[in-house]
Amino acid sequence: MINDLNLSHMQSLPNATILVVDDQPINIQVIYQILGEQYQILMATSGPEAINVCKKSMPDLVLMDVVMPEQDGLTTCKLMKADSEIANIPVIFVTGLQQQSEENACWDAGAVDFIQKPVNPSTLQNRVKAHLTLKRQADLLRSMAYVDGLTGVYNRRYFEKYLHSQVAVCKRLQQPIAIMIIDIDHFKQYNDHFGHLVGDDALKLVAQCLKNSSQRPADLVARYGGEEFVCVLPNTDSTGAAHLAAQMLVAISDLAIEHPTSTTGKVSISIGVAATTNYTTNLTQLADEQLYLAKQQGRNRYCVAP
Ligand SMILES: Nc1nc2c(ncn2[C@@H]2O[C@H](COP(=O)(O)OP(=O)(O)OP(=O)(O)O)[C@@H](O)[C@H]2O)c(=O)[nH]1
Numbered sequence: 001m002i003n004d005l006n007l008s009h010m011q012s013l014p015n016a017t018i019l020v021v022d023d024q025p026i027n028i029q030v031i032y033q034i035l036g037e038q039y040q041i042l043m044a045t046s047g048p049e050a051i052n053v054c055k056k057s058m059p060d061l062v063l064m065d066v067v068m069p070e071q072d073g074l075t076t077c078k079l080m081k082a083d084s085e086i087a088n089i090p091v092i093f094v095t096g097l098q099q100q101s102e103e104n105a106c107w108d109a110g111a112v113d114f115i116q117k118p119v120n121p122s123t124l125q126n127r128v129k130a131h132l133t134l135k136r137q138a139d140l141l142r143s144m145a146y147v148d149g150l151t152g153v154y155n156r157r158y159f160e161k162y163l164h165s166q167v168a169v170c171k172r173l174q175q176p177i178a179i180m181i182i183d184i185d186h187f188k189q190y191n192d193h194f195g196h197l198v199g200d201d202a203l204k205l206v207a208q209c210l211k212n213s214s215q216r217p218a219d220l221v222a223r224y225g226g227e228e229f230v231c232v233l234p235n236t237d238s239t240g241a242a243h244l245a246a247q248m249l250v251a252i253s254d255l256a257i258e259h260p261t262s263t264t265g266k267v268s269i270s271i272g273v274a275a276t277t278n279y280t281t282n283l284t285q286l287a288d289e290q291l292y293l294a295k296q297q298g299r300n301r302y303c304v305a306p
Contacts, residue, residue: 016132022065023051034121047071052109054086067097074109081110085165090131148223152205159222159230166234171279178275181287184297185268187227187237189261213248238275238304245271245302269295271302
């Protein structure tokens with residue numbers, strides 16, 4: 001089930017990506033020579049650049065120099081830890097500083113470890129491996145807390161978190177973002193007719209079908225609650241979202257799940273769609289209003305917010 005989620009941050013160790021931050025390219029080169037064969041290495045020569053690379057590439061681990069002009073490693077680490085989008089990326093400081101107080105400052109900034117320069121290759125390799133393993137386990141636990149137990153898609157808690165982070169990404173890139181709220185039609189009657197266990201099976205089929213219909217890596221399907229699902233579509237305008245909604249209606253119809261008391265004789269869905277480039281808009285509320293309209297207009301259809 002976890003594999004099914006295709007979480008970008010749950011890469012296996014050999015595929016792990018490490019960001020090396022140092023204002024001296026020669027120091028980056030040294031680390032590259034030690035780790036470059038096992039891991040994908042990204043580089044940044046300043047704190048602000050490191051934060052940009054983190055947001056763009058979400059490395060699994062950061063190896064950070066402490067003393068850098070303009071913005072030092074401690075400040076950069078603190079900024080990372082204060083930013084929910086990248087706070088979970090562990091930071092190991094690599095530094096020539098010797099004083100206990102300087103080491104304490106690294107822990108206080110939120111580092112998970114501390115490696116002395118000049119770097120001992122074996123120490124670096126083993127510490128990196130240990131922290132990547134811990135990171136992978138933490139990611140796994142986090143993802144389990146975000147999975148809906150019945151359907152295997154994300155749960156509402158993850159949807160809220162993901163929407164929040166993707167609104168920030170789309171705002172930064174000046175791209176539209178859309179969401180859909182999807183509700184199974186006459187599901188109470190379905191449960192009443194077939195029983196709750198068969199109802200559960202139908203929910204699982206619908207969830208999987210919706211997930212298969214959304215094809216871009218950044219698209220996300222989650223169970224919003226009961227027989228309601230939600231889909232987040234970054235970099236998608238209302239035309240694109242409407243196109244996907246139409247495809248979902250067809251895909252659910254093609255499942256041909258018998259529903260004798262519905263007008264079509266099959267399980268169908270209604271969808272409310274909303275997209276925006278105004279990043280303070282309450283998209284969920286807008287999509288919910290459109291879902292209400294779709295239900296009112298006869299179900300088995302989608303409505304798009306103007
Ligand atoms: N089997 C099953 N049923 C669920 C689950 N969660 C919610 N439901 C049922 O989903 C039904 C939702 O009913 P309503 O909110 O009245 O909506 P509806 O019957 O689909 O009608 P419309 O949405 O207006 O088309 C209720 O009967 C809930 O018990 C679940 O986890 N499993």
